[in-house]
Amino acid sequence: xxxxxxxxxxxxxxxxxxxxxxxxxxxxxxxxxxxxxxxxxxxxxxxxxxxxxxxxxxxxxxxxxxxxxxxxxxxxxxxxxxxxxxxxxxxxxxxxxxxxxxxxxxxxxxxxxxxxxxxxxxxxxxxxxxxxxxxxxxxxxxxxxxxxxxxxxxxxxxxxxxxxxxxxxxxxxxxxxxxxxxxxxxxxxxxxxxxxxxxxxxxxxxxxxxxxxxxxxxxxxxxxxxxxxxxxxxxxxxxxxxxxxxxxxxxxxxxxxxxxxxxxxxxxxxxxxxxxxxxxxxxxxxxxxxxxxxxxxxxxxxxxxxxxxxxxxxxxxxxxxxxxxxxxxxxxxxxxxxxxxxxxxxxxxxxxxxxxxxxxx
Amino acid sequence: xxxxxxxxxxxxxxxxxxxxxxxxxxxxxxxxxxxxxxxxxxxx
Numbered sequence: 085x086x087x088x089x090x091x092x093x094x095x096x097x098x099x100x101x102x103x104x105x106x107x108x109x110x111x112x113x114x115x116x117x118x119x120x121x122x123x124x125x126x127x128x129x130x131x132x133x134x135x136x137x138x139x140x141x142x143x144x145x146x147x148x149x150x151x152x153x154x155x156x157x158x159x160x161x162x163x164x165x166x167x168x169x170x171x172x173x174x175x176x177x178x179x180x181x182x183x184x185x186x187x188x189x190x191x192x193x194x195x196x197x198x199x200x201x202x203x204x205x206x207x208x209x210x211x212x213x214x215x216x217x218x219x220x221x222x223x224x225x226x227x228x229x230x231x232x233x234x235x236x237x238x239x240x241x242x243x244x245x246x247x248x249x250x251x252x253x254x255x256x257x258x259x260x261x262x263x264x265x266x267x268x269x270x271x272x273x274x275x276x277x278x279x280x281x282x283x284x285x286x287x288x289x290x291x292x293x294x295x296x297x298x299x300x301x302x303x304x305x306x307x308x309x310x311x312x313x314x315x316x317x318x319x320x321x322x323x324x325x326x327x328x329x330x331x332x333x334x335x336x337x338x339x340x341x342x343x344x345x346x347x348x349x350x351x352x353x354x355x356x357x358x359x360x361x362x363x364x365x366x367x368x369x370x371x372x373x374x375x376x377x378x379x380x381x382x383x384x385x386x387x388x389x390x391x392x393x394x395x396x397x398x399x400x401x402x403x404x405x406x407x408x409x410x411x412x413x414x415x416x417x418x419x420x421x422x423x424x425x426x427x428x429x430x431x432x433x434x435x436x437x438x439x440x441x442x443x444x445x
Numbered sequence: 446x447x448x449x450x451x452x453x454x455x456x457x458x459x460x461x462x463x464x465x466x467x468x469x470x471x472x473x474x475x476x477x478x479x480x481x482x483x484x485x486x487x488x489x
Contacts, residue, residue: 176468181475365469369476378480385479388487 102166109167110396113174116154116403117395120147144307144398148271151402160403171400172240175300176362178393179318183369184378184386186319191370194319197443198290201435202323205294206331208431209235213424220420225251225344228335229259230417234424236332237325237360238263238298244328244358248336249345258414262421265410267301270425271401275308277433286445287436289313293320294432295425300401303394322363329358 124143131138154160160168210231217227229251233242239260246256274296278288289306292313296302299321306317333354339345348354373383410418439445462470478484 173464173468176465177472177475180469180472184476361463361465362468365472369472372476378476381486382479385484385487386476388489389475389479389484391489392487 106167106170109164110170112160112164112168112403113171113396113399116150116399117143117147119150120144120399121395123150142308143395144304145271147395147398148304148402151399152268152405153402155403155406156408159406168400168403171300171397171404174393174396174400175303176360176365178390178397179299179303179322180362180365180369181386181390181393182315182318183366184373184383185315185390186370186373188367188370188374191319191367194316195323197439198293198320198323201290201294201432201439202320202327204435205428205432206235206324206327209424209428210331212427212431213420216420216424220416222416222420223255225249225339226255226258226417227420228339229255230262230421230424232331232335233259233263234297234421234428236328237321238267238301240299240325240360241328241332244332245335248332248348248354248358249339258417259421261410262418263297264301264405265407265418266421266425267296267298268401268405270296270305270429271301271308274305274429278309278313281433283436284440284445285310285312286316287440289316290320290439290445291433291436292317293322293324294435295429296321297425299325300397304398304401307394307398322366325360326363328360329355332358 120143123146124141128138128140213231213234214227217224217230222230228249229242229245232245233239235241242256242259242263245251246253270292274288274292278291283291288309289312292305292309293302293316296305296317299318302321303314303318307314333348333351336345336348336354340347369386372378378386475484479487
């Protein structure tokens with residue numbers, strides 16, 4: 085897992101050689117994702133033909149399970165690792181393309197209440213994690229990384245904050261491991277909780293986007309429930325991602341004031357540097373769809389391209405999750421992360437229930 | 446990158462464009478191809 089993060093940061097020596105190195109891993113992502121799609125189509129049909137009782141398991145879950153099986157048994161050979169680490173690239177391209185399925189008016193209409201919920205979630209998550217970090221005696225910078233990871237956007241937020249507050253590599257590995265392990269757990273628990281509480285697609289999608297920290301897992305947790313829930317989960321998570329710069333800037337200023345990080349010079353430049361550019365891409369494609377630049381068939385084609393990009397992402401979620409490596413990172417950060425995430429999940433579920441009543445989702 | 450590394454003999458190469466920007470460019474290139482009718486139907 086941490087390997088994948090490190091691989092993503094490797095600077096290219098020669099662009100062509102670097103590109104060629106990605107091909108085996110990308111083909112593995114495509115193979116695992118497509119196998120998930122074939123299993124979705126065929127397993128249920130086979131079970132039905134033979135009069136077996138078998139749930140219709142979505143391709144998302146199949147792709148993740150196949151990836152997990154490979155990663156935790158034979159492992160990922162070196163030749164595939166660089167390409168597997170591109171799963172976040174496909175996620176971001178998929179989110180931009182997904183913008184074609186949202187008219188800008190819908191984004192603004194959904195975005196208002198979602199933004200309010202996201203702001204409350206960020207404040208709540210930072211408060212929970214900071215308090216838990218103190219109770220469990222974690223190093224303050226590790227508690228900061230866990231707080232940012234759970235409040236905003238998982239691994240990207242932790243990496244952005246690590247540089248800004250000059251945290252140790254070990255602390256960021258702990259925080260990333262905790263966030264990823266809990267994200268993997270959410271994939272299996274969230275849909276079950278959503279179904280048992282009879283949450284609407286809208287409410288469940290917003291909940292996944294608020295409570296699941298890493299964008300890939302949030303998108304997967306939403307898509308496991310339904311296509312509509314997947315769309316809402318991505319929109320909510322994208323709103324959280326858009327706020328990453330502000331949270332990282334606040335922490336950078338805080339640690340600089342304590343003399344434990346460099347002062348931030350140009351704050352506007354800092355915000356732009358940390359701002360996830362794919363959010364702008366999503367809004368721009370949404371604007372083009374609103375202006376009827378694409379006809380109905382073209383929007384369908386863009387939506388399907390987005391699904392293929394997500395397919396590679398979901399395969400990557402399974403392939404980069406190695407439970408043995410996660411377990412090596414230690415129990416205390418994981419315990420803080422787990423307790424904090426449960427609190428945040430319950431807290432955001434309460435927020436979504438309230439919003440459901442007010443906005444009639 | 447921290448200031449401590451700035452004086453190092455070997456300066457790490459800066460990424461030309463961020464991963465985010467590449468993802469946006471790919472998505473827009475695909476959208477342009479769909480708009481131009483190069484990809485008329487994308488199966489799922």
